[in-house]
Amino acid sequence: MKGVFTFFLLAASINSVVSESNDINTKIKAIRIVIKSDDLMKFDKSSINVEKNKPYEIILKNVGKLPKAAMGHNLIVLDTGNDALTFGGNLITKYGATLQNEWKPIKAGKLVLAQTKMLGPNEQDAIIITFNKSGVYHYLCSFPGHFGQMRGVINVK
Numbered sequence: 001m002k003g004v005f006t007f008f009l010l011a012a013s014i015n016s017v018v019s020e021s022n023d024i025n026t027k028i029k030a031i032r033i034v035i036k037s038d039d040l041m042k043f044d045k046s047s048i049n050v051e052k053n054k055p056y057e058i059i060l061k062n063v064g065k066l067p068k069a070a071m072g073h074n075l076i077v078l079d080t081g082n083d084a085l086t087f088g089g090n091l092i093t094k095y096g097a098t099l100q101n102e103w104k105p106i107k108a109g110k111l112v113l114a115q116t117k118m119l120g121p122n123e124q125d126a127i128i129i130t131f132n133k134s135g136v137y138h139y140l141c142s143f144p145g146h147f148g149q150m151r152g153v154i155n156v157k
Helices: 002-027 084-089
Strands: 031-037 047-050 055-062 076-078 112-115 124-130 135-140 151-156
Touching (some): 084 151, 112 124
Parallel strands (some): 031 055, 047 151
Antiparallel strands (some): 076 112, 076 135, 135 151
């Protein structure tokens, strides 16, 4: 009986430590960045400066009025060393973006660090991302034809 009591006491202690650790993690707030997209196929930010090893919540808001089928927008963050124009040119042919998967580059693998869902008018979505190394990270919209104008860079110091 004493062994069973010791086991439960040990399990309760471990649970307490895990709970404290989870409380500490939830207290670290991500730094919020809002990017707006519109019917003119533009992001309102083309360059963003951030610091490495800090969590960021990047929120994309589609402030346009046209329907998603005609003017949907998303935001895809590419790993450093990948150019938005080159990547965008290969969305359909090389990376498997189709209407059926809402233009997600499903074959791009680790080239894509994070992406929002495709948004219609007055919708928003968020990604939480931490950049672990300094450099320039490109982002773009993968809706057909949008990447030429809807792109930007995240400069990580």
